[in-house]
Amino acid sequence: MVSTMALRKRTLAPKPISEEPKSKKRSESKKEEDYCDACCENCGSGNRASELLLCDKCDRGFHLFCLRPILVAVPKGSWFCPSCSKDYKPTDSQKKRRRNSGLVMSKKSRKLLPYNPSEDYIRRFTVEADKYIRDLTIITEYVGDVDYLRNRENDDGDSMMTLLSAADPSKSLVICPDKRSNIARFINGINNHTSDGKKKQNVKCVRFNVNGECRVLLIASRDIRKGERLYYDYNGYENEYPTEHFV
Numbered sequence: 001m002v003s004t005m006a007l008r009k010r011t012l013a014p015k016p017i018s019e020e021p022k023s024k025k026r027s028e029s030k031k032e033e034d035y036c037d038a039c040c041e042n043c044g045s046g047n048r049a050s051e052l053l054l055c056d057k058c059d060r061g062f063h064l065f066c067l068r069p070i071l072v073a074v075p076k077g078s079w080f081c082p083s084c085s086k087d088y089k090p091t092d093s094q095k096k097r098r099r100n101s102g103l104v105m106s107k108k109s110r111k112l113l114p115y116n117p118s119e120d121y122i123r124r125f126t127v128e129a130d131k132y133i134r135d136l137t138i139i140t141e142y143v144g145d146v147d148y149l150r151n152r153e154n155d156d157g158d159s160m161m162t163l164l165s166a167a168d169p170s171k172s173l174v175i176c177p178d179k180r181s182n183i184a185r186f187i188n189g190i191n192n193h194t195s196d197g198k199k200k201q202n203v204k205c206v207r208f209n210v211n212g213e214c215r216v217l218l219i220a221s222r223d224i225r226k227g228e229r230l231y232y233d234y235n236g237y238e239n240e241y242p243t244e245h246f247v
């Protein structure tokens, strides 16, 4: 069994002792005690300990998903919580490590879903490139539970992806990312009814045969600049997903 302590996530970087404030210099045993008790400063809970990240300066805990922007993985370099990072000046090598750490999700304006006011309470996200992405780079697989479309016809999950459209509709399969998923679930669609909307598309959705299994991959459809938001055409040809109101 994994101990609770082992589940708290510390970044892979060595702890910068020189940056630790004097007031934080406690005995090792006191530190370990605090480490076991770590709770998220945002939601107050110590649950989902494997996603609880500890600040490399003040040792306070934050769930990856409680941070804004959300962190999708434990950073490779040092990580400082929002208040410690205000006065923190990264070294050049730390800046480089951060640049190479992959994609981040940024908080999305609530204007994202104006056409469905009943969903206004849902927090929405978008995904942007945190570094340059070359054309044809595989960005992510669209993952989730795979099910027959007929089992999900009344499902209120709004992020289903067609996996296989079979000639016999009862055999069509969908990927449902509402319970288990990854960053793919947060990438937005374009408004494919306007030319401006179409110009925003920088990702395409491609089905691949991987060892006999169909997999959906999201792939860069052109070079993508650092900071650009990612957009793809939502099931553009299969289900005529209504994108007229997409922003």
Ligand SMILES: C[S@@+](CC[C@H](N)C(=O)[O-])C[C@H]1O[C@@H](n2cnc3c(N)ncnc32)[C@H](O)[C@@H]1O
Pocket: 108, 112, 113, 114, 123, 124, 125, 126, 158, 159, 184, 185, 186, 187, 188, 189, 190, 191, 245, 246, 247
């Ligand atoms: C796969 S999610 C996309 C990520 C979404 N922003 C979120 O945080 O849940 C699908 C949901 O986002 C909506 N959506 C996707 N792209 C959009 C866009 N460009 N403008 C407005 N709504 C969008 C879809 O209607 C659907 O409800």
